[in-house]
Amino acid sequence: MKLDHASSKPLHVQAEEILRKLIESEEYKNGKFLPNEVDLSERLNISRNTLRQAINKLVFEGLLIRKKGVGTKVAQKGIVGGVKNWLSFSQEMKMLGIEIRNFELHISWKKPSEEICNFFNIDPEHAVKCIVLERVRGKKEYPFVYFISYFNPKIPLTGEEDFTRPLYELLEKDYGIIVKTSKEKISASLAGERIAEKLDIKTTDPILIRERFVYDVNQVPIEYNIGYYRADSFTYTIEAER
Structure with a gap:
């Protein structure tokens, strides 16, 4: 889960790509909650705003579900x-x-x-x-x-x-x-x-x-x-x- 800060590819796009891989992994694909935003942004070494850009895209696509006060989970595959x-x-x-x-x-x-x-x-x-x-x-x-x-x-x-x-x-x-x-x-x-x-x-x-x-x-x-x-x-x- 490392991003290339020297790359010309925007950080939120790199974060989105990592999250897509995470969603498809055996651990998460059946509806598990992602780590909270603070932990995840620290692990990726990006700001929470940048992380939210990536998460918002995947929520819009129906791949993630955000529940206020609870967290963000992977949508069960349909x-x-x-x-x-x-x-x-x-x-x-x-x-x-x-x-x-x-x-x-x-x-x-x-x-x-x-x-x-x-x-x-x-x-x-x-x-x-x-x-x-x-x-x-x-x-x-x-x-x-x-x-x-x-x-x-x-x-x-x-x-x-x-x-x-x-x-x-x-x-x-x-x-x-x-x-x-x-x-x-x-x-x-x-x-x-x-x-x-x-x-x-x-x-x-x-x-x-x-x-x-x-x-x-x-x-x-x-x-x-x-x-x-x-x-x-x-x-x-x-x-x-x-």
């Missing part, structure tokens, strides 16, 4: 999504070091709604059924997301594919489809009976709804995906630059 880390669910979980369990997996053929037809540029009156993939996924201990994916009926999916494989890897290796762009909408709601049953929560518990509109490298619409997340297990981050 699911982090955002516009700067457009990844498949499997890639997101691998990046976070979370081992995923499939609680449910269903394949069906359904006629898409008018909204989904519009996304796939299909005439609703002449729409054919498309493959729908439904999955309940989570940690070993409990499920935290219920996904429903509709696929463009022009993709020659049969329903016999191994959908336990990473989805976008399957599309690329089996059908030569390389996904590139995801446009997303985030909203909040109460779980309701159906989602509560899937995620093992109360009907009045909050959930986050994440709609993804996925396109390939040629901007052809590939997948309409809607995910229902337990609000206590998902954080969505947005970083904007001016």
